[in-house]
Amino acid sequence: MTDSSRGQSETVGIVLLTAVIVVLVSVLGAGVLSSGPQSTAEPLVDLDIDITSTTVSITHNGGDTVDGRSFDVIIRNETASQRYESAVTGPFEPTDIVRLSHSYTGTVTVLAVAVDSSTVLGRESRMVATDPTPTTDTATPTPETETPATETATPAPEPPAIDSATLPGTPIDDTEANNNVERTLTLTFDTEMDRSVAPSIELDGVTESSATVVTADGTWTTAKTYEVPIRFADNDVDKTIDVTVSEAQDSDGTEMSPQTALSFVLDSRSPGDVNNVVVEPDAITQANQNAVDVTITNPDSLDGDETARVTLTDQTGTDITRSATIDPATDETTLTFDTSSLADGTVTPTAVVEDDVGNRGDSVTNDQTPKDTTAPAVDSFTATETGSRTFTVTLEATEQTSIQASDVTLGVSGPGTVENVEQLNLDNSGSSFTYRVKYTVSQPGEYTVTLSELTDAYGNDGATGQTATVALGDAADFVRYTGDAETFGGDGSGVALSIENTASTAVSVRNVTVSTDAASTLFESGSGSTRTDHEIRVVGASTGVWDTNKERNAGKDGYQIGSTAVLSDAAMVSGNSTAEVTMYEFLTSGKGNSGKPVDMAGDEITVTLGFSDGSELTFTVTP
Numbered sequence: 001m002t003d004s005s006r007g008q009s010e011t012v013g014i015v016l017l018t019a020v021i022v023v024l025v026s027v028l029g030a031g032v033l034s035s036g037p038q039s040t041a042e043p044l045v046d047l048d049i050d051i052t053s054t055t056v057s058i059t060h061n062g063g064d065t066v067d068g069r070s071f072d073v074i075i076r077n078e079t080a081s082q083r084y085e086s087a088v089t090g091p092f093e094p095t096d097i098v099r100l101s102h103s104y105t106g107t108v109t110v111l112a113v114a115v116d117s118s119t120v121l122g123r124e125s126r127m128v129a130t131d132p133t134p135t136t137d138t139a140t141p142t143p144e145t146e147t148p149a150t151e152t153a154t155p156a157p158e159p160p161a162i163d164s165a166t167l168p169g170t171p172i173d174d175t176e177a178n179n180n181v182e183r184t185l186t187l188t189f190d191t192e193m194d195r196s197v198a199p200s201i202e203l204d205g206v207t208e209s210s211a212t213v214v215t216a217d218g219t220w221t222t223a224k225t226y227e228v229p230i231r232f233a234d235n236d237v238d239k240t241i242d243v244t245v246s247e248a249q250d251s252d253g254t255e256m257s258p259q260t261a262l263s264f265v266l267d268s269r270s271p272g273d274v275n276n277v278v279v280e281p282d283a284i285t286q287a288n289q290n291a292v293d294v295t296i297t298n299p300d301s302l303d304g305d306e307t308a309r310v311t312l313t314d315q316t317g318t319d320i321t322r323s324a325t326i327d328p329a330t331d332e333t334t335l336t337f338d339t340s341s342l343a344d345g346t347v348t349p350t351a352v353v354e355d356d357v358g359n360r361g362d363s364v365t366n367d368q369t370p371k372d373t374t375a376p377a378v379d380s381f382t383a384t385e386t387g388s389r390t391f392t393v394t395l396e397a398t399e400q401t402s403i404q405a406s407d408v409t410l411g412v413s414g415p416g417t418v419e420n421v422e423q424l425n426l427d428n429s430g431s432s433f434t435y436r437v438k439y440t441v442s443q444p445g446e447y448t449v450t451l452s453e454l455t456d457a458y459g460n461d462g463a464t465g466q467t468a469t470v471a472l473g474d475a476a477d478f479v480r481y482t483g484d485a486e487t488f489g490g491d492g493s494g495v496a497l498s499i500e501n502t503a504s505t506a507v508s509v510r511n512v513t514v515s516t517d518a519a520s521t522l523f524e525s526g527s528g529s530t531r532t533d534h535e536i537r538v539v540g541a542s543t544g545v546w547d548t549n550k551e552r553n554a555g556k557d558g559y560q561i562g563s564t565a566v567l568s569d570a571a572m573v574s575g576n577s578t579a580e581v582t583m584y585e586f587l588t589s590g591k592g593n594s595g596k597p598v599d600m601a602g603d604e605i606t607v608t609l610g611f612s613d614g615s616e617l618t619f620t621v622t623p
């Protein structure tokens with residue numbers, strides 16, 4: 001009965017003990033998983049965990065690489081626990097092995113944890129007994145009892161670690177390296193340290209000729225803080241340096257595990273010089289100034305962290321700068337500028353290459369590039385008659401750069417065709433431009449000249465369709481009878497007609513000759529009427545009359561048909577306008593009352609107009 005009860009008690013005890021262990025593992029595992037920052041990137045690894053009475057070995061058999069800084073190992077038994085933070089220096093990769101010591105007995109459980117993803121990468125448990133006492137053949141076996149074993153195992157203390165590390169003034173660039181700059185590395189530990197033991201500090205990534213830890217000057221400033229200078233030298237280095245710290249001991253003599261305290265950049269290699277810088281196209285004009293390309297020929301050697309900086313400077317000192325990342329796989333880098341803010345004149349390109357920490361090569365400047373965005377300003381544009389079939393066009397403009405005859409395009413329209421063009425003068429000295437050209441046409445008439453292009457040396461066009469008009473030939477060539485003669489007055493003895501000046505310039509009528517077989521004399525009516533104040537009257541922009549004040553009833557001689565009547569003033573007829581010619585009143589032969597009014601309807605009248613330029617126009621009308 002006693003044996004049976006004891007057997008049942010042992011069975012129940014084992015079940016309960018197993019349940020307790022499961023609960024403890026779950027709770028501790030949950031605590032491990034809940035610590036540290038959460039991440040969705042969970043490493044997939046195959047770990048082999050081996051537990052002996054004094055060591056734990058973890059072998060990476062395959063899978064993802066684990067960041068050693070976030071790889072923790074927890075060793076525990078039923079009563080105590082020890083955590084190794086950042087158990088691996090650097091990455092933990094396949095085939096790597098990490099070995100840790102312990103002094104636990106009983107059920108020893110090992111957890112391998114990825115802190116940054118809160119993932120348990122591996123778990124293993126093993127019973128570890130205390131050192132067995134040697135036995136002999138005569139030893140009496142110890143009877144089984146239910147007295148629990150005394151817990152005598154003492155967990156190993158956790159090693160000290162670095163809480164923070166600072167190295168001011170990084171990255172170290174070429175200027176500082178040239179001057180052998182020193183920076184103080186400050187290490188702060190998480191516990192009080194043995195100040196008689198200096199930590200070992202290694203700079204992984206460079207040789208001592210580029211960066212050296214001045215160990216002789218290292219010192220503990222407090223029980224937790226250690227400072228040591230690092231001296232740099234110019235050695236054309238572009239590296240990221242890891243600072244690895246080891247061998248420091250806490251006040252209890254526990255040595256720290258090797259730890260990467262921080263990383264920084266040492267870049268003492270300046271980029272090479274730009275091989276060339278070119279502005280494209282050769283001149284900056286109104287047409288291209290908003291998109292001017294500047295191309296640099298890249299330095300011969302590149303690290304891949306360089307930026308091209310190009311500056312364009314005008315002759316007033318105003319500049320604009322643009323930058324672009326250089327692709328090491330290409331020979332050239334092109335930047336596009338809007339140069340509208342730069343003044344006309346010369347523009348100078350300057351290029352330099354700079355890396356990501358500010359190291360620069362030497363600046364390179366190319367030849368100046370002209371900028372001209374100002375079109376020629378037309379000061380005057382005229383056409384002047386020089387003969388019955390020739391005229392001269394004069395163009396005057398203001399322009400900083402020389403204009404040639406080939407830069408001027410003129411169009412001529414009129415009743416005839418252009419038979420010859422002769423350049424008379426071209427003066428493009430200084431800032432002015434004068435151009436005279438003579439045209440010969442096939443017939444007289446009015447001609448219009450249009451300036452359709454006036455470009456300078458850089459293609460800026462100042463023409464806006466300017467026009468000039470010139471009339472070739474005598475006044476008689478442009479005046480015509482409109483065909484609307486009519487009689488007036490109660491007896492139809494007055495005749496009125498219209499003439500038209502088809503030219504754009506004015507003509508002046510100086511004299512009039514009237515011929516007809518139906519009458520022999522013209523007299524004033526004396527009535528004061530506008531049309532009848534004078535024997536002959538021409539009214540346009542100004543009025544001219546033939547006036548002898550010889551009224552018919554006064555018995556005086558009037559205008560004798562067929563004679564030339566010189567007007568008191570030349571009658572001006574404006575360009576593209578009409579004038580009225582009136583004659584009153586037509587009489588048969590005789591003087592005074594002896595002459596009788598003649599109804600001129602249906603009778604032919606020949607009129608000759610004499611113009612101030614000596615030309616004459618003769619036409620016949622039938623009212």
